[in-house]
Amino acid sequence: xxxxxxxxxxxxxxxxxxxxxxxxxxxRPATPAFTPAAxxxxxxRPAGRYLLAHLRxxxxxxxxxxxxxxxxxxRRTTFGTRTVLGVVRRRGAWLEVVATERPNGRTAWxxxxxxxxxxxxxxxxxxxxxxxxxxxxxxxxxxxMRVAVGRPGNETPTGRFAVTDALLxxxxxxxxxxxILALSxxxxxxxxxxxxxxxxxxHHTPQPETVGHPVSLGCLRARERDIxxxxxxxxxxxxxxxxx
Numbered sequence: 619x620x621x622x623x624x625x626x627x628x629x630x631x632x633x634x635x636x637x638x639x640x641x642x643x644x645x646r647p648a649t650p651a652f653t654p655a656a657x658x659x660x661x662x663r664p665a666g667r668y669l670l671a672h673l674r675x676x677x678x679x680x681x682x683x684x685x686x687x688x689x690x691x692x693r694r695t696t697f698g699t700r701t702v703l704g705v706v707r708r709r710g711a712w713l714e715v716v717a718t719e720r721p722n723g724r725t726a727w728x729x730x731x732x733x734x735x736x737x738x739x740x741x742x743x744x745x746x747x748x749x750x751x752x753x754x755x756x757x758x759x760x761x762x763m764r765v766a767v768g769r770p771g772n773e774t775p776t777g778r779f780a781v782t783d784a785l786l787x788x789x790x791x792x793x794x795x796x797x798i799l800a801l802s803x804x805x806x807x808x809x810x811x812x813x814x815x816x817x818x819x820x821h822h823t824p825q826p827e828t829v830g831h832p833v834s835l836g837c838l839r840a841r842e843r844d845i846x847x848x849x850x851x852x853x854x855x856x857x858x859x860x861x862x
Contacts, residue, residue, distance in 0.1 A: 666737025669705035670855035679726035704780030766839035795822025805836035
């Protein structure tokens with residue numbers, strides 16, 4: 619995968635690298651470096667089952683078409699990736715979108731003219747109780763994989779989210795393994811005092827024995843071959859549906 623400029627961040631993910639035993643200590647993770655991964659393919663035409671909004675500029679997020687401002691979304695994400703928002707529906711000159719800047723379960727509205735529309739037939743479906751992730755394309759299953767989920771008390775949130783970034787950790791000993799798909803969602807049940815942020819993600823783990831178990835602080839852990847295959851397929855903005 620082609621990489622762009624190297625960026626340094628304290629990863630704002632929901633304690634994804636913590637194991638079941640060490641998570642309660644809420645230790646600060648090392649500051650890793652990331653390169654945003656190249657898109658898996660050229661953006662599809664807006665004819666896909668799910669619309670994608672590639673932001674042309676910084677936009678105001680509104681509670682309703684023309685309604686109260688509830689936030690702003692930049693042209694690039696926290697990690698330096700071009701912002702692509704998943705579109706829930708279109709109403710005239712307005713788009714209802716899933717945005718990181720909004721709480722879980724809350725969407726926002728942006729002007730359609732502020733974005734270039736694309737589309738995808740891919741969707742990620744996660745069954746938390748079965749600890750299984752299924753990738754569908756136009757309703758047909760194209761990939762199945764086992765995942766680790768949030769442990770009791772720090773369960774992985776349910777609802778509709780979207781893929782915001784595809785990232786490659788630069789460090790070989792990264793607790794996030796080879797690669798990360800950051801999601802728009804937030805973990806609302808973190809360990810008290812946890813300093814690592816609240817963003818959710820699907821990522822590889824250097825502890826493959828944890829895959830298939832409820833051990834994380836909310837993120838979904840996968841085996842390397844599975845997450846690499848997933849990253850090659852799904853574009854940014856792909857919807858992610860997580861159910862209990």
